[in-house]
Amino acid sequence: MEALEKKWAEWAGGIAAQGKLANQGIRLGYDGCVLKSSGVVTDGPFVELREILGGFMVLRAEDYDEAVTLSHGCPILETGGSVEIRPIYPSLA
Amino acid sequence: MPVASDNQLLLKRLFQQEFSKIVAVISSRYGLAHVEVAEDIVSDTFLSATEHWTAEGLPPNPTAWLYAVAKQKTLAHFRRQGIYQKKVMPAIVSEPPPDDSFPEIDFSDHQIRDSQLKMFFAVCTPQVASEAQIALALRILCGFGIEEIAAAFLSSKETINKRLARAKAKLRSEGIRMELPSETEISDRLSRVLHIIYLLFNEGYYSRTQDEVIRRDLCTEAMRLTIFLTENELTNRPESQALLALMCFHASRFDARQTADGGIVLYGQQDARTWDAELIARGFHYLGLSARGTVITPYHIEARIAQLHCRPGDDPDKWERILLLYNQLLILQYSPAAALNRTYALYRARGAVAALTEARKLRLETSHFYWVLLAELQKDTDPGESIRCLEHALSLAKTKPERQLIEERINILRK
Numbered sequence: 001m002e003a004l005e006k007k008w009a010e011w012a013g014g015i016a017a018q019g020k021l022a023n024q025g026i027r028l029g030y031d032g033c034v035l036k037s038s039g040v041v042t043d044g045p046f047v048e049l050r051e052i053l054g055g056f057m058v059l060r061a062e063d064y065d066e067a068v069t070l071s072h073g074c075p076i077l078e079t080g081g082s083v084e085i086r087p088i089y090p091s092l093a
Numbered sequence: 094m095p096v097a098s099d100n101q102l103l104l105k106r107l108f109q110q111e112f113s114k115i116v117a118v119i120s121s122r123y124g125l126a127h128v129e130v131a132e133d134i135v136s137d138t139f140l141s142a143t144e145h146w147t148a149e150g151l152p153p154n155p156t157a158w159l160y161a162v163a164k165q166k167t168l169a170h171f172r173r174q175g176i177y178q179k180k181v182m183p184a185i186v187s188e189p190p191p192d193d194s195f196p197e198i199d200f201s202d203h204q205i206r207d208s209q210l211k212m213f214f215a216v217c218t219p220q221v222a223s224e225a226q227i228a229l230a231l232r233i234l235c236g237f238g239i240e241e242i243a244a245a246f247l248s249s250k251e252t253i254n255k256r257l258a259r260a261k262a263k264l265r266s267e268g269i270r271m272e273l274p275s276e277t278e279i280s281d282r283l284s285r286v287l288h289i290i291y292l293l294f295n296e297g298y299y300s301r302t303q304d305e306v307i308r309r310d311l312c313t314e315a316m317r318l319t320i321f322l323t324e325n326e327l328t329n330r331p332e333s334q335a336l337l338a339l340m341c342f343h344a345s346r347f348d349a350r351q352t353a354d355g356g357i358v359l360y361g362q363q364d365a366r367t368w369d370a371e372l373i374a375r376g377f378h379y380l381g382l383s384a385r386g387t388v389i390t391p392y393h394i395e396a397r398i399a400q401l402h403c404r405p406g407d408d409p410d411k412w413e414r415i416l417l418l419y420n421q422l423l424i425l426q427y428s429p430a431a432a433l434n435r436t437y438a439l440y441r442a443r444g445a446v447a448a449l450t451e452a453r454k455l456r457l458e459t460s461h462f463y464w465v466l467l468a469e470l471q472k473d474t475d476p477g478e479s480i481r482c483l484e485h486a487l488s489l490a491k492t493k494p495e496r497q498l499i500e501e502r503i504n505i506l507r508k
Contacts, residue, residue, distance in 0.1 A: 009417055012420065013420025014451060014454075016432075017432040017454070024425075
């Protein structure tokens with residue numbers, strides 16, 4: 001566990017050292033429940049999905065390429081996970 | 094030694110101790126808009142003290158004498174100006190005086206502490222720019238003379254006077270009040286106060302000035318102010334304790350990090366026996382206290398790093414821990430210094446190759462430290478490039494000891 005923490009800190013620290021970590025974001029727990037349009041609440045919903053969202057981070061990058069480069073080295077990749085890279089649109093308000 | 098010079102020494106010490114207290118009490122009673130009047134009254138009081146004490150000898154209780162005279166002069170001033178009725182009275186909303194007499198100035202211990210604490214928050218108000226705040230803090234909270242402040246900032250008395258005047262004008266125009274922040278504001282307001290003290294400490298520790306006495310004074314004052322905060326219930330919070338721990342650990346190596354003639358001794362060459370064990374112990378004490386809260390501030394992490402630096406020896410495990418802490422610090426708050434230090438820790442923990450890859454990503458070309466780091470990482474693999482980096486650093490370095498150190502390294506590589 002400690003080794004894993006360290007890996008995450010090192011990857012995020014490397015991005016932060018470049019001044020490109022805008023927000024360290026949040027980490028999501030693996031349990032939870034799902035509210036569906038039918039009004040049914042289920043727990044352990046994640047069996048339906050191949051992947052679940054573990055958390056997010058906000059980076060400062062010039063373009064997609066840079067964002068992808070920064071995402072290399074994310075420890076989730078070592079355990080078969082993946083990193084999704086998406087733009088943040090300016091808020092309408 | 095003649096008596097007069099004894100008196101002068103005592104006066105100097107008393108001035109340092111009492112200036113900020115008397116200014117705080119007067120400003121707290123009559124409003125911050127009159128802070129300059131308060132400063133004048135205190136100077137005037139010390140002038141009277143010089144005259145009287147030289148002619149008539151020392152009073153039995155010099156501090157009480159100063160308070161009594163300051164009180165008289167304050168009352169005389171506001172009575173003469175008629176300022177009280179016209180301007181001060183309407184401005185005092187929170188605490189109306191009991192009757193129509195002039196408000197009593199009270200120099201009790203409680204009143205002094207309370208006023209000083211209010212002054213901390215007033216001086217560190219976000220409406221004034223940081224650099225002006227440090228100067229203002231040195232003047233109003235530490236009782237520094239204009240000349241000393243000018244020396245600390247390597248600038249002229251005129252510049253400092255202007256800067257202070259602008260800051261005080263801002264206090265007036267923004268209507269900053271002498272009051273303590275509420276429970277909900279305290280965390281934000283305190284972080285501002287701590288930030289200014291942190292800058293003050295750094296100004297001394299990594300000073301631009303060559304004046305050894307002033308540099309030490311700045312660090313001592315910063316620590317004194319933080320100790321004051323930890324002695325007050327409202328401000329004795331984990332972040333204050335963490336900052337104090339950080340300063341204790343750093344200050345413990347103050348002597349070890351410079352040569353007798355003012356040169357820089359790098360960490361690796363420092364003699365651990367010259368580190369101040371008592372300050373290190375105090376650092377541990379405050380670090381322990383700071384860990385009892387629920388917040389982790391950058392001061393907590395920096396204090397832990399400083400503590401590890403106070404551990405003699407150079408094992409990779411120590412550098413691994415320092416690296417992890419720098420990662421955490423950067424995730425919490427970016428700063429170029431932290432980015433450079435993280436890369437240095439990476440170098441010490443994992444070697445030059447891994448560190449060089451990371452160093453190239455930092456893009457801190459305007460910092461001479463960046464070029465020194467790049468040079469260090471390539472000294473074995475590419476001495477020629479290493480020298481070029483050092484030459485670049487030399488063109489950017491600001492102080493003489495830094496330039497000396499860089500030149501020494503170039504000479505070693507050229508051999």
